[in-house]
Amino acid sequence: MRLWKIQRILARCKDIKCVSKSFVPALVGLCLGMTLSMMYAPFSEDSCETYIAKQDPQKMIKLRDTKSVDVVDEMYEPRQLDIENIDQSAYKLDTKASSKFYRPKFAATELGIRQKLFVAILSSKDSLNTHAIAVNKTLSHYVTKVIFFIDQKAPVIPPGMIIVNFDDGYNHLMPINVLKYVIKKYGHDFDYYMFLSDKGYVRAENVFDMVSLLSVSRHVHLGAPKGVEGGKTYCVLDGGVIISQSILSQVNASMKWCSDNCHHSDQSLNFGKCLLHVTDLECQSTAANKVYSAYPVKDFNFDKDIGALKVQSAFNKSLSVFPMPDDISHYKLHRYFCEVELNSTRHQIQEMKDNILFMSQFAPGGQESVTWPIGIPEPYRPKNRFDVIRWDYFTETQIFFQDDFTNVRELTGVDKLDVQDIIKISMEKLNEKHSNKYLYSYLINGYRRFDPQRGMEYVLDLALEDTSIPREAEEEHNYNKRIIEKRVLLVRPLGEVEIVPMPYVTESARINIVLPVTVRDMDGWGIFLENYARLQADAGDSLALIIIYIYQQLPKPGEDDIYTVLKSMSKYYDDKNEGGVKTVTINFASNGTYVPEYKLLDSVSDQLDNDALIFMCTIGMLLNAELLNRVRINTIPGWQVFYPVGFWQYKPNIIYEKKPFPAEIEFSSKTGHYDVLSYEHGSFYNSDYKEARKPLAEAELMNYDIYEMFVRYGKLHVFRAVEPEFKHYYMHLECLPSSSAALFERCVERKSLSLATRSQLAKRIFQYQDKRDALQKSGDKDAQQNGDKDAQKNSENKNVPQVPPNNNVDKKAD
Numbered sequence: 131m132r133l134w135k136i137q138r139i140l141a142r143c144k145d146i147k148c149v150s151k152s153f154v155p156a157l158v159g160l161c162l163g164m165t166l167s168m169m170y171a172p173f174s175e176d177s178c179e180t181y182i183a184k185q186d187p188q189k190m191i192k193l194r195d196t197k198s199v200d201v202v203d204e205m206y207e208p209r210q211l212d213i214e215n216i217d218q219s220a221y222k223l224d225t226k227a228s229s230k231f232y233r234p235k236f237a238a239t240e241l242g243i244r245q246k247l248f249v250a251i252l253s254s255k256d257s258l259n260t261h262a263i264a265v266n267k268t269l270s271h272y273v274t275k276v277i278f279f280i281d282q283k284a285p286v287i288p289p290g291m292i293i294v295n296f297d298d299g300y301n302h303l304m305p306i307n308v309l310k311y312v313i314k315k316y317g318h319d320f321d322y323y324m325f326l327s328d329k330g331y332v333r334a335e336n337v338f339d340m341v342s343l344l345s346v347s348r349h350v351h352l353g354a355p356k357g358v359e360g361g362k363t364y365c366v367l368d369g370g371v372i373i374s375q376s377i378l379s380q381v382n383a384s385m386k387w388c389s390d391n392c393h394h395s396d397q398s399l400n401f402g403k404c405l406l407h408v409t410d411l412e413c414q415s416t417a418a419n420k421v422y423s424a425y426p427v428k429d430f431n432f433d434k435d436i437g438a439l440k441v442q443s444a445f446n447k448s449l450s451v452f453p454m455p456d457d458i459s460h461y462k463l464h465r466y467f468c469e470v471e472l473n474s475t476r477h478q479i480q481e482m483k484d485n486i487l488f489m490s491q492f493a494p495g496g497q498e499s500v501t502w503p504i505g506i507p508e509p510y511r512p513k514n515r516f517d518v519i520r521w522d523y524f525t526e527t528q529i530f531f532q533d534d535f536t537n538v539r540e541l542t543g544v545d546k547l548d549v550q551d552i553i554k555i556s557m558e559k560l561n562e563k564h565s566n567k568y569l570y571s572y573l574i575n576g577y578r579r580f581d582p583q584r585g586m587e588y589v590l591d592l593a594l595e596d597t598s599i600p601r602e603a604e605e606e607h608n609y610n611k612r613i614i615e616k617r618v619l620l621v622r623p624l625g626e627v628e629i630v631p632m633p634y635v636t637e638s639a640r641i642n643i644v645l646p647v648t649v650r651d652m653d654g655w656g657i658f659l660e661n662y663a664r665l666q667a668d669a670g671d672s673l674a675l676i677i678i679y680i681y682q683q684l685p686k687p688g689e690d691d692i693y694t695v696l697k698s699m700s701k702y703y704d705d706k707n708e709g710g711v712k713t714v715t716i717n718f719a720s721n722g723t724y725v726p727e728y729k730l731l732d733s734v735s736d737q738l739d740n741d742a743l744i745f746m747c748t749i750g751m752l753l754n755a756e757l758l759n760r761v762r763i764n765t766i767p768g769w770q771v772f773y774p775v776g777f778w779q780y781k782p783n784i785i786y787e788k789k790p791f792p793a794e795i796e797f798s799s800k801t802g803h804y805d806v807l808s809y810e811h812g813s814f815y816n817s818d819y820k821e822a823r824k825p826l827a828e829a830e831l832m833n834y835d836i837y838e839m840f841v842r843y844g845k846l847h848v849f850r851a852v853e854p855e856f857k858h859y860y861m862h863l864e865c866l867p868s869s870s871a872a873l874f875e876r877c878v879e880r881k882s883l884s885l886a887t888r889s890q891l892a893k894r895i896f897q898y899q900d901k902r903d904a905l906q907k908s909g910d911k912d913a914q915q916n917g918d919k920d921a922q923k924n925s926e927n928k929n930v931p932q933v934p935p936n937n938n939v940d941k942k943a944d
């Protein structure tokens with residue numbers, strides 16, 4: 131049945147491929163993340179890539195041979211700078227020591243001593259709750275730091291903004307106070323300082339990008355030139371003024387002069403005068419070929435003026451627009467520029483796609499090799515039939531064969547939202563292409579699969595009502611004619627992959643293996659100890675074993691110790707190996723009830739240093755050096771605890787037909803499984819354990835295992851992953867009802883899953899029933915045939931596990 135379905139889907143997939151080639155425009159794309167940047171260097175209109183992309187590559191190759199690619203050569207030919215013509219003052223640290231060139235402060239920037247952009251907003255009592263909030267909302271998340279300054283105490287203080295109040299009521303003197311304050315508190319911390327009145331709108335993202343491109347070795351005094359004071363131009367504060375740290379520290383020296391001499395009624399004049407007193411650098415609108423274009427407006431009314439403004443390229447390119455009459459205009463303008471930004475990003479994406487398509491014809495495989503959608507990694511190609519990623523079939527309400535154990539399941543939660551969402555998007559895109567002529571009717575078929583290289587892929591067969599076909603009188607008859615089918619392909623690409631920075635760890639940490647032993651574990655004891663002794667002979671001091679013997683009742687002196695044999699074995703290895711096995715022994719009485727993990731660990735934790743690395747183990751595990759190294763690497767103090775998921779062997783007498791069972795653990799899907807319900811193997815540092823344990827009361831701890839304790843603690847990464855080097859012998863699980871309900875339930879579920887595969891169990895049931903029937907009907911000649919039928923009937927009995935369809939059923943479906 132399953133095989134047949136896959137074949138059908140594969141057949142469809144072939145169809146899709148031709149469809150996608152011939153009807154590319156008719157198919158629908160869903161592009162959430164932009165992975166293009168990984169394939170292409172940052173785009174700029176006149177970049178080399180674009181230039182080359184627009185040329186014929188064959189011609190380019192020829193040109194390269196003859197070394198006469200005019201434009202390209204010219205662009206990269208080293209040129210000597212004409213020192214005479216460069217504005218010398220821009221390269222000088224000290225205006226007096228004019229003969230000395232200013233050395234770029236690479237070291238300072240590389241060490242990250244300074245942050246990029248500080249913004250001081252000059253507001254006032256009256257505009258703090260309107261203009262200033264608008265500035266905060268449109269600017270603060272793009273720049274490094276923003277502080278608002280006011281002249282008088284405001285009745286309502288907006289939340290989430292740093293506000294400094296000078297409280298002298300002299301609004302026009304504020305620039306000097308602000309300069310003083312900024313120099314004193316932040317004078318050394320930033321590369322660039324922007325001063326702006328709250329009447330100005332600034333495209334903060336673009337401003338930040340621009341100052342990021344400026345060299346920190348330059349003096350910078352950028353802004354919108356306004357007037358002339360003492361023969362030098364100054365900037366208008368409404369349009370924003372950007373100065374470099376070097377200028378700010380010069381101003382530092384003359385703050386007293388500024389306080390005494392800058393008493394005009396105009397803020398911008400006071401500010402400009404103070405700056406120009408110490409620096410020769412006038413207010414400029416360009417720095418190092420980067421233009422800071424400010425666009426002054428008069429009686430700005432967004433709805434009325436935008437039509438005329440948006441056709442001017444000066445307005446399109448402007449980084450600041452001022453003054454804003456009110457906060458609403460501010461928001462409307464911000465919305466407009468966000469749209470412009472979005473449109474230009476879309477345009478860039480489209481251009482990159484065109485480039486990729488164009489270049490692909492010269493790449494191996496040609497244009498055929500470009501897969502849809504462009505820029506998203508191509509679909510995973512299975513190496514053999516076991517690698518095929520399964521498509522899940524779904525309708526609007528149900529999903530089928532999602533995993534090996536369910537046939538059909540209701541669509542709920544995010545799955546349901548997901549399906550609704552892709553149908554909606556398909557309809558939008560289809561109607562965009564076909565001038566709104568379709569009405570969604572129903573979903574015929576849906577397929578989806580998760581491709582780890584690319585994201586979620588969907589194939590939908592949609593039934594649509596074509597509204598362009600006119601309705602006729604016999605409604606009923608006509609309806610079917612109006613219904614058409616469309617197949618659409620969608621991809622929901624994976625977003626940007628994030629790299630989580632990890633602290634550095636060494637591989638030499640000493641591991642304290644904590645091993646609880648119960649009476650049931652005695653069988654595996656020899657193998658474990660032998661393994662351990664061998665590892666320790668190599669590892670020496672970096673391994674220690676702490677054994678916790680769990681008794682029902684501690685033996686009284688003179689009584690027999692049930693662990694005598696085990697204890698003498700560890701003593702034997704202790705004596706045999708040089709350095710010994712070095713075991714610490716703890717006796718623990720359980721009184722026959724469930725012992726929560728934390729009680730065992732508490733008894734160990736006290737005996738160890740805070741920086742001890744603890745690894746919880748069980749007797750059945752196969753210790754090896756590789757596993758221990760992973761433990762060392764993946765456990766990070768104060769940062770991460772590690773919970774490997776091992777490969778657990780199934781119960782040997784079920785999975786093997788006859789004795790002797792192999793001593794080794796065979797690694798195959800028939801002999802074991804990765805037991806994702808096992809949480810007993812974990813490694814962590816003692817200090818982390820103590821911290822995580824602190825906030826929880828004993829009564830709470832009773833309900834959790836240590837893993838859950840760490841998850842609830844929340845301050846550490848809990849790293850849980852399948853560990854291929856970690857194998858575990860079959861272990862008989864004892865589920866004690868005295869443990870918490872959740873733990874007990876998990877244990878019972880795990881117990882049933884850890885016996886064998888479903889088909890192996892089914893086989894045993896058949897064998898058992900065959901045998902029983904044969905016994906019952908012994909003497910009857912037809913026993914064999916009837917037995918078979920009865921077995922089938924019995925399997926419907928609730929108490930017997932359901933038997934999955936056997937191979938015969940599969941073939942019928944084929």
Ligand SMILES: *[C@@H]1O[C@H](CO)[C@@H](O)[C@H](O)[C@H]1NC(C)=O
Binds near residue numbers: 267271
């Ligand atoms: C100001 O901006 C900050 C940072 O973006 C934000 O957390 C805060 O809520 C904003 N305050 C107001 C009143 O908008």
Ligand SMILES: *[C@@H]1O[C@H](CO)[C@@H](O)[C@H](O)[C@H]1NC(C)=O
Binds near residue numbers: 380
């Ligand atoms: C300003 O000058 C004072 C002393 O005159 C000095 O301590 C301080 O570091 C200077 N600040 C800046 C940003 O240069």
Ligand SMILES: *[C@@H]1O[C@H](CO)[C@@H](O)[C@H](O)[C@H]1NC(C)=O
Binds near residue numbers: 440442443444474
């Ligand atoms: C300004 O930008 C808008 C939106 O991107 C565009 O439609 C318009 O043509 C541009 N105008 C100029 C003069 O560049």
Ligand SMILES: *[C@@H]1O[C@H](CO)[C@@H](O)[C@H](O)[C@H]1NC(C)=O
Binds near residue numbers: 466469470473
């Ligand atoms: C952005 O593009 C859309 C669609 O192409 C257009 O309707 C809209 O006016 C554009 N926005 C701006 C600000 O140019």
Ligand SMILES: *[C@@H]1O[C@H](CO)[C@@H](O)[C@H](O)[C@H]1NC(C)=O
Binds near residue numbers: 721
């Ligand atoms: C077992 O019983 C003894 C004596 O009654 C008691 O001291 C000990 O704490 C009990 N242990 C557990 C795990 O309950």
